[in-house]
Amino acid sequence: RALIKEIKTLEDKDSNFRAVVFTQYKNTHALVVETIKKFLYIPGVYQITGATSATARDFAIRVFQGPKLFPAVMVITLRAGSVGMTLTAASDLFLMEPSIDPAAEEQAIGRIHRIGQESSTVRIPKFLSASPSIESNLPDLHEAMREGRIQFEGGNVVPAEGVRILTRGLLP
Numbered sequence: 001r002a003l004i005k006e007i008k009t010l011e012d013k014d015s016n017f018r019a020v021v022f023t024q025y026k027n028t029h030a031l032v033v034e035t036i037k038k039f040l041y042i043p044g045v046y047q048i049t050g051a052t053s054a055t056a057r058d059f060a061i062r063v064f065q066g067p068k069l070f071p072a073v074m075v076i077t078l079r080a081g082s083v084g085m086t087l088t089a090a091s092d093l094f095l096m097e098p099s100i101d102p103a104a105e106e107q108a109i110g111r112i113h114r115i116g117q118e119s120s121t122v123r124i125p126k127f128l129s130a131s132p133s134i135e136s137n138l139p140d141l142h143e144a145m146r147e148g149r150i151q152f153e154g155g156n157v158v159p160a161e162g163v164r165i166l167t168r169g170l171l172p
Contacts, residue, residue, distance in 0.1 A: 044072030091119035
C-alpha cells in the first residue's frame with residue numbers, strides 16, 4: 001500500500017516519471033510487479049531478476065533510460081541489479097526492505113545516484129515493518145557496522161553482538 005501511494009504521488013507530480021524498486025526476494029518482486037499493474041495505469045513496468053535474459057535486461061534498461069514519453073517503473077531483485085547498470089532516468093528509488101548487508105543497499109542506490117543523474121533531487125525511501133522484527137532492527141545493525149562496532153565474521157556470519165541487535169525486543 002505504501003509503495004502504491006508513493007508511486008501515485010510521483011505520477012501526480014510528473015506524468016512521465018521514472019522510479020526504481022529494489023527487493024531482495026523473488027516473491028516480493030512478483031507481488032510488486034503484479035500490484036503495480038493491477039492498481040496503477042503505468043505503461044512501462046519493467047522487471048529484472050536473475051532469470052532475466054541479457055537481451056531482455058538490455059531492452060528494459062534502454063527503454064527505461066530513453067525518452068520520457070510515459071511513466072515507468074523498474075522492479076529489480078537486489079542481487080540481479082545492484083551492479084552493472086545505470087538508471088539515472090529515475091528520481092526515486094524504493095527499497096522494499098532493508099538488506100542485512102548495507103553495502104548491497106549502497107550498490108543499489110548507486111544505480112540512480114551517480115554521474116548523469118537527471119534530477120536535482122533523488123529520493124530513496126526504505127520500507128520497514130512497523131512492529132518489532134529483525135527487519136525493523138536492521139538499521140541499528142547498519143549503524144553499528146558503519147561505526148565499526150560490528151564486523152561480519154568470515155565475510156557473512158553475524159557476530160553475537162549483531163544477533164543481539166537484530167533480536168532486540170523479540171526475545172523474552
